[in-house]
Amino acid sequence: MDLPVMPPVKPMLAKTAAKIPAGMQYEAKWDGFRAIAFRDGDEIELGSRTGKPLTRYFPELVPALRANVPPRCVLDGEIVIARDGLLDFDALLERIHPADSRVRMLAETTPAAFVAFDLLALGDDDLMGRSTAERRDALAAALRDTAPPVYLAPATRDVELAREWFARFEGAGLDGVIAKPLNVPYRPDERLMVKVKHERTADCVLAGYRQHKSGPVVGSLLLGLYDGAGRLQHVGVCASFPMRRREELVAELEPLRMESAEGHPWAAWQDEEAHTRGRMPGAPSRWTGTKDLSWVPLRPERVCEVAYDHMQGDRFRHTTQFRRWRPDRDPASCTYAQLEEPVSYDLREVLAPPDELPE
Structure with missing residues (x-):
C-alpha cells in the first residue's frame, strides 16, 4: 500500500x-x-x-x-x-x-x-x-x-x-x-x-457498585430497572464522580451493603446461563478478558436520577450521568415504562441518496 x-x-x-x-x-x-x-x-x-x-x-x-x-x-x-x-x-x-x-x-x-x-x-x-x-x-x-x-x-x-x-x-x-x-x-x-x-433522565434502582481501579472507593454505581415481570434488570452504570465524592459514597452507601449477593436480585451473576434469562452485572464478554467483574451488592432500596442519551435495546448505550438521589421514589416504581420512546424512523430514509449539499 x-x-x-x-x-x-x-x-x-x-x-x-x-x-x-x-x-x-x-x-x-x-x-x-x-x-x-x-x-x-x-x-x-x-x-x-x-x-x-x-x-x-x-x-x-x-x-x-x-x-x-x-x-x-x-x-x-x-x-x-x-x-x-x-x-x-x-x-x-x-x-x-x-x-x-x-x-x-x-x-x-x-x-x-x-x-x-x-x-x-x-x-x-x-x-x-x-x-x-x-x-x-x-x-x-x-x-x-x-x-x-x-x-x-x-x-x-x-x-x-x-x-x-x-x-x-x-x-x-x-x-x-x-x-x-x-x-x-x-x-x-x-x-x-x-x-x-x-439527553433524557430516568429514575433507577441503585443495586450495587464496583470499586475504583485506584483502590477501595466507588468506581461505578450499578443501575437497575424493573421489567414487566417484576425482575430487576441491570441497565447500566453511573461512573463520573470526583475522587473525593467516590470516597464519600463508600460511607454513604455502607448501611445498604450486603455481606454477600445471596438474596440479591442479581445473586446468580456468576452463572453464565443465568445471563440468558435477564441482565445482570458481570456478563461474560470477550471485551473484559481477565478484568475483575466483581461488585459490592447493595440492598435495592435507594433510587437515583440519572441522565442518559440513548437506549440500546433494554440498556443504556453509554455511561449515565448522576443527577440526584430520589428519596421520594419507591424502587418498585422504577420500571422501563418511564423511558421515553423516540418516534420510529427508518434508517433507509436517512441513507437515501442525498441531493447536492444545501447551502
Whole structure:
C-alpha cells in the first residue's frame, strides 16, 4: 500500500455542546465503529479509532469498498449494522470475535455497511490540509455513484434542517448531530468538531457498585430497572464522580451493603446461563478478558436520577450521568415504562441518496 495518507490515522474528534451551533456543516452522529478506510487498488485496510486494524472483523466490506470507492483513496466513516431499519450496536460487538468462522458467518447473516463522511486522500493528493467544505465537495464527487453497502453520509449547512434531523433521526438509532466548522483542515485526534446528543433522565434502582481501579472507593454505581415481570434488570452504570465524592459514597452507601449477593436480585451473576434469562452485572464478554467483574451488592432500596442519551435495546448505550438521589421514589416504581420512546424512523430514509449539499 502506497497512499499519500498512510495507516494508522486517528480520526478527528468532537467536543460536546448543549445546542447545535450555527454556521457549520451538519451530519447525523452515527452509532457504530468509527473507521478510516484505506484503498490502494485491490488492497483494503480498515483502521479503528485507536489505529488498530478492523478489516478481519468485517470481511464483507472489502469487496464492497473495491466496488464503490475510487481506486486510491482514504475515507473517514462509520461501520454500522442495521436490523429492521434501526442501527444495532450489539450486532457490531458480536463481530469482535477470535474465531474467523464465526466472523464470516455473521458477515453473511448480519452484514455491515460503511457510511463515509470525510475524504482524507484521493489519488496522489493529500486532502487533510484542505477545509471541511472542500473535502465534502470532493467526497460527494468521488462517491457520486456509490451503492449499498457503501453510503455517502447526508450533510447540510442549513441549521434548521439539522435541528429537524436531531429530532427525527433518533428513531432510527442515531446518536444526535455532528457540526463541523467549514474552514478547518482535518486534524487527527483533535476535538475540532461539535457533537450534540440527546439527553433524557430516568429514575433507577441503585443495586450495587464496583470499586475504583485506584483502590477501595466507588468506581461505578450499578443501575437497575424493573421489567414487566417484576425482575430487576441491570441497565447500566453511573461512573463520573470526583475522587473525593467516590470516597464519600463508600460511607454513604455502607448501611445498604450486603455481606454477600445471596438474596440479591442479581445473586446468580456468576452463572453464565443465568445471563440468558435477564441482565445482570458481570456478563461474560470477550471485551473484559481477565478484568475483575466483581461488585459490592447493595440492598435495592435507594433510587437515583440519572441522565442518559440513548437506549440500546433494554440498556443504556453509554455511561449515565448522576443527577440526584430520589428519596421520594419507591424502587418498585422504577420500571422501563418511564423511558421515553423516540418516534420510529427508518434508517433507509436517512441513507437515501442525498441531493447536492444545501447551502
